[in-house]
Amino acid sequence: MNPRVNDPTRSNQDARTPAAGNACVRIRGLRTVLNGKTIFDDVDLDIARGKITAIMGPSGTGKTTLLRHITGQLAADCGDIEVDGRHVAGLNRTQLFDLRERIGYLFQNSALLTDFSVFENVAFPLRQHLRLPEEIIRNIVLTRLQSVGLRGAAHLMPSELSGGMARRVALARAIVRDPDLMIYDEPFVGLDPIALNQILTLIRTLNDTLGVTSILVAHEFSAVRRIADHVVLIAGGKFVASGHPDVLARGESEWTRQFFGGEADGPVPFQYPARDYAAELGFAAGAR
Amino acid sequence: MNAPRRNMMLADALAQVGAVGLFMFSILAAVPKSLRHYRETVRQVWFVGAMSLVIIMTCGLFVGMVLSLQLYYVLTNFGGTAALGTVVALSMFRELGPVVTALLFAGRAGTSMTAEIGLMRATDQLSAMEMMAVDPMSYVVAPRFLAGILAMPLLVCIFNALGLLGAHLVGVSWLGLDNGTFWGNMTSTVEVWSDLLNGVWKSAAFGAVIALIATFQGYTTPPTSEGVAYATTRTVVSSAIVVLALDFVMTAFLM
Amino acid sequence: MTQPRRSFQVGTGLFILLGFAALTYLATQTTSIANYQQGDSYALKAKFSNIGQLKVRAPVKLAGVRIGSVQSITLDPQTLSAIVMIGIDKRFAEIPDDSAAAIFTSGLLGDQYVGIQPGGSPDMFKDGDEVILTQSSMQLEDLIGKFLVGGDTAKQGDQAKTDGSE
């Protein structure tokens, strides 16, 4: 075990243990401060190749920020991030775009292009980067839409979709070029149980059949538990627990107990950092 | 307002101008790549050009009509109504056409550029493009910039043509000036290069400036709905000021 | 490409065509380029000692009706007078060849035009004929000069001097 991961509350598995020699994403000494708020405080993380790694944590802890660091959308203040052996911070724009062509990214808010129909949204990455005959594009796009259950919605505009449908279209778009690394930012939000089941199966299938490395940010532990190989729990700028979902579910540390039990009190504060409640409402003696 | 505050504002304004300048360079750098997405430019010409036709044509017609009417009353005092066509054509071609079209263009097309790009920013569409290895500068911004440069001169020509039609309607059909005199005087005075095309070049510059301001405001807007709303307002205000100032500079020093 | 993209392209093409059509129209019909083209007409030549503000493309009128336009204005180096080439519409072919041409002004400061006063000859003008009888433009300065001296042309020189001292 690496002595640098010195969090006393960490669970029985180090965040970096699974296949440390074969990591697809390797993060070392990451430090990020946004608007004076420390999001990451010297953290290390390895994401195993060909596995599904779930990142969980209270909202606003920086899960999306972490994904933005990994994909080079946001530069870290400190630390080193390697994706597939390449240092993200050192890449120029062309190299970064080359890297991103092999990454599928599902945005937290779908981010469909509002000018284009569902079909054109899914076809967009193909049209931009490959000179394919129209018929082949059609086949690929319809296959992807079929796999998320929305082939019939190909002609709709994004404004005509519900949140869950938009999420599934965005998923189809993210996987349309068969990426090596898939990043899902909260893919289950707004999905009905049937769609959820299908999407879980899809994510698992992509991994099993194509060997895709997946990073999955989600809040639904029950869903995560069914597909993730490894779970990392972020809170307060640190990775506070990590391990196989079944191990974490046993709740051996207070972090996992609180987070998966959904309790307001515990090491993860439910409240955003604030002044004393009573003082702010003017009840306390020293308030004014 | 006290002095340090004023200095702050001056510094902010300069920083803004600098940012716009840098933005312009990155657009120009993105233009070659954007030619690969020429369809996007074509689509933008449709949106900013063809979709502005109704307002441009209506306004052109009315500007020509009212100009004709006003000038008729002024020129009758000198017995110079024969010059009506000439004066209308010269003032439309050289000034009113480019400037009024530019102001209308800023209100119609500039605002929609800002709102569109701002909304794309707010809904992560620009980030999504970046993640799909598509440069928003060359896919979103540069086509709109090119469309602005392309559409404005065409709109000005249409505006001017409708303006002359309006002037002719009022001057000849209504007020009874001689048709031959109306056109004859015009054609003997108005020059293609120094009058007509002069205004067309100017309008291309206005189109570039408006598209630059509009895309800059959209691209750099805070990703919230009121951020987009403020950016849209700023587009109209700054475009109007910059167009009129640029008009003066170009007319005084280049024409 | 798919259907919507195609319709954008067609619409954009139409818009660009419309813009260029407007530009072509403005350039050829409202500017000096328009003077280089002419309709179906026949040419007459007229010499004037002074054409005043007469311009190319100025109307040519007979009895107040426009029958043609001025095609070109040049200077005759021998006689040092202006040669005005006039294009008359083919529809007005029946103009007696002893008709006179004069340069008039519409209004006080208005533009000038060529007026034709018909004569009584049985022969008509043919293409390339010269209008022999011409009357030059009435110069505004001359008019004002005459008006100031009360029409007394004999003593014009003296009067002009005394006017200055009064």
Ligand SMILES: Nc1ncnc2c1ncn2[C@@H]1O[C@H](COP(=O)(O)OP(=O)(O)O)[C@@H](O)[C@H]1O
């Ligand atoms: N562009 C930004 N500027 C400043 N602060 C930001 C920015 N983006 C996110 N943050 C802050 O960073 C924190 C983490 O955000 P995020 O990564 O989106 O959280 P989540 O874990 O819910 O995905 C939040 O507290 C947010 O306020």
Ligand SMILES: [Mg+2]
């Ligand atoms: Mg998030």
